[in-house]
Amino acid sequence: FLALPYLAFVGVFAVTGQLESAQNLLILPVVYALWVLLSLARAIRYKYDWDLSSRDAGQEVVILFISLSPWVGLPFISYFNLNQWMEACITNFGFLLLLALHVNRHIVQLRREHERLIESERTLMTWNEQLQAEVERRTRELERITAERRFEENSRQFNLTSREKEIAKLICEGYSYREIGEELFIAERT
Structure with a gap:
């Protein structure tokens, strides 16, 4: 199909010997x-x-x-x-x-592609911040649970009464003796 104009051009030129006649086939x-x-x-x-x-x-x-x-x-x-x-x-x-x-x-x-990359970075930064906040929250929760377990285990080991447990818990939370006395309605030196 593509060689047809070439073959026609060469054929006409070979038969007639005239380039002008062959040029008429350039219409193909x-x-x-x-x-x-x-x-x-x-x-x-x-x-x-x-x-x-x-x-x-x-x-x-x-x-x-x-x-x-x-x-x-x-x-x-x-x-x-x-x-x-x-x-x-x-x-x-x-x-x-x-x-x-x-x-x-x-x-x-x-x-x-650049716009998609920038959007991906923004999404990643948001996910990173959310993930970091979630990790911190769960870490605090685990620390609290671990501290409560240790407190319970130590309370059993030392056979603390429920009143002693209350006092020890307030000490762990950072209360002063005077604040504990006011909170539990007991003397400061108890």
């Missing part, structure tokens, strides 16, 4: 190019679910078709014997447009 690559453009248009519409109203879709269509138009025009340049500098300028312009599209997409992708 133009037809192929138009077919490629239509196929690309369908592919882009399919990519964007047949909705080309978004900025990305419109930008892709415009840049893609502008960048491919020099290649579609190459057979015309050859047919009309335009200068090689014209051909080079037109094709390089197409390359530059494709490069611009690629760089633009890459920059947009990097920005999105």
Whole structure:
């Protein structure tokens, strides 16, 4: 399919020996190019679910078709014997447009990734703070439970009465003898 224009060009040139007659077959690559453009248009519409109203879709269509138009025009340049500098300028312009599209997409992708990274860091910092607060709360709870168990074990070991346990507990909590006396209605020296 793609070799058909080449074979037709070589065949006509071999039979007639005239380059001008063979150049008339340059219409075949133009037809192929138009077919490629239509196929690309369908592919882009399919990519964007047949909705080309978004900025990305419109930008892709415009840049893609502008960048491919020099290649579609190459057979015309050859047919009309335009200068090689014209051909080079037109094709390089197409390359530059494709490069611009690629760089633009890459920059947009990097920005999105950067925003996602910043959001992830924020989420991680929040989780870290919450986790740290939870660890501290549970540590205090465990220390309290451990202290209560030790107190109960020591109370049994030393056979403390319930009144002695009350006094010992208030001492552990940091009460002074005078405050304990006032709290339990006993003398300070008891």
